[in-house]
Amino acid sequence: MEMTGEHKKHVAVFAFPFASHPPLLLSVVRRLASAAPTVVFSFFSTHRTNQTLFPDTSCCGNIVSYDIHDGLPEGYLLPGKLHEDVNLFLAVAEEEFKRGVEAAEKDIGMKISCLMVDAFLWFSADLADELNVPWVAFWTAGACSLSTHFYTDLIRQKYAQIKGSTGVEDEVTNLIPGLLTVRLGDIQSGIIFGDLKSPFATMAHKMAGVLPRATAIFINSFQELDPDLTKNLSSVFNNFLSIGPFNLVSKQKSQSKADEFSCISWLENKKPGSVAYISFGTVCIPPPHELVAIAEALEETKTSFLWSLKKDSQKHLPSGFLERTAINGLGKVVPWAPQVQVLEHCAIGVFVTHGGWNSVLESIASGVPMICRPFYGDQPINAWMVERVWGIAARVEGGSFTKLGTCRALDSVLSIDGSSKGVKERTKALKDLAHKAVEPNGSSYRNFKTLVDVVVGGASS
Known part of the structure; x- marks a missing residue:
């Protein structure tokens, strides 16, 4: 050669x-x-x-x-x-x-x-x-x-x-x-x-x-x-x-995998800023009891959601959860989602994430606040930064998902009253800085x- x-x-x-x-x-x-x-x-x-x-x-x-x-x-x-x-x-x-x-x-x-x-x-x-x-x-x-x-x-x-x-x-x-x-x-x-x-x-x-x-x-x-x-x-x-x-x-x-599970078209019918996007990357999977807690909190708060969850983990979700939320239009669970495209969609109001660096930056660049549940490596310090230093996220109470803690976190970020206003303003400010930087x-x-x-x-x- x-x-x-x-x-x-x-x-x-x-x-x-x-x-x-x-x-x-x-x-x-x-x-x-x-x-x-x-x-x-x-x-x-x-x-x-x-x-x-x-x-x-x-x-x-x-x-x-x-x-x-x-x-x-x-x-x-x-x-x-x-x-x-x-x-x-x-x-x-x-x-x-x-x-x-x-x-x-x-x-x-x-x-x-x-x-x-x-x-x-x-x-x-x-x-x-x-x-x-x-x-x-x-x-x-x-x-x-x-x-x-x-x-x-x-x-x-x-x-x-x-x-x-x-x-x-x-x-x-x-x-x-x-x-x-x-x-x-x-x-x-x-x-x-x-x-x-x-x-x-x-x-x-x-x-x-x-x-x-x-x-x-x-x-x-x-x-x-x-x-x-x-x-x-x-x-x-x-x-x-x-x-x-x-x-x-x-x-x-622009060459990312096709949206094979029609995530974007599903989001088109949702109100701006109303949907929780949930994904923990390709390696991190919360234990079964935490998956149950997330599901119960989503139904309890009636939060619209798009959840990227591998097929073998979906079996841990509560009985009837997939069917109920699909029929009433509350949510969509898919094995894979085009994350950057999803985060850029106006319907997304919060990203529930493990706090991996790529996910954090993609969320910031899209102007989406986060709820972080870190597992290992740099994820805990990333979660510290997004919550305590930049003020653009909530961190799950006690370090793991519970139904009550997840309900509170969703409410703190997605609420339409003043409690989430500062988070959204700071997130938008960082998004603007990110776009100006490139x-x-x-x-x-x-x-x-x-x-x-x-x-x-x-x-x-």
Whole structure:
């Protein structure tokens, strides 16, 4: 696959092949590839991930996918332990990526000019040094969770002895620069709570120590959302670039899956701002008793709803719930919904969510308030931000859905009296800032141009 005559530079892209990390990184690569058609991008991930991302290899243009080994022995069945697949991948990742780069350089006939990586792949900084090329890292979540990882040592130094202390998770600290307050229990597991020696926690800690070496760090956000955090992280990192929200700028938005369950046409018959959209992403599923609590609250409050819930989880809903709510037009339960299109519809008045970063940003960009029920990872700190810092959400009482708590949360966001007015005003204000950020000369627009300059240099024309 000789490309030297047509292409000026060769950028290697390392994906962390789990959850939403690869498609998010690829969405940025596609934007870069469009902005720099004379640059070839080698995209490295596992075979399973690449099969999903590149179903038709003939339409990739100047992006070429390369498979690397996932670390699973042949015929190995995952035992279901948390992060087992991640740990096995990390055990082989460094050598696999090195081998992949050598193969791609030989295949394409050009040396690598830049390494663009998922931030979790911290070890690739050494490879960038060996190759004497820029090392550019992508943080897939928000500035808040990046900051808590970066200041892990500072947090541990102050709270080293608190593990196991009663009620300490509810302590609110102002220790993290740029973040006025945060509840300790909402900081990601592996920083001060949980197994601090696990491979995942070790990976995140090492990442935090290496990131200041990056030529640039880019995130899916807009700097007006977190001005104080952005200012602080810009002081400790080189070229800290917010280039989102991705759902407002990605060309892949128009190529999303068809609305096979007619969600949008169903919404057309609903009053503006009256419908609760419920979705917990592709991984998080509330336990059966919480699904029941949500269903009972929806019927009790007569709240119109669109609920994206996998078929195998629908069996846990109360007897007759699906039939009753379908017949009376109160709700619609589907196995999958086109989330961005749904959130942008005027009928949606609240998003009931796990608080994953993509969902949070999509909700903000659509001007939809949230009800958050976080599960793990960065979801708790995201929930803290949307409720306590930005004031655009309610968080479920006690950390899990109950019928009464869900009724109260729905009422607090969807009510037509003054109690929800401030939430809706703040949500609209952030939506306006998000849209301005991606417009020509907006902050995200300018930051993306900087990213192009760092990654491809003078080969963007």
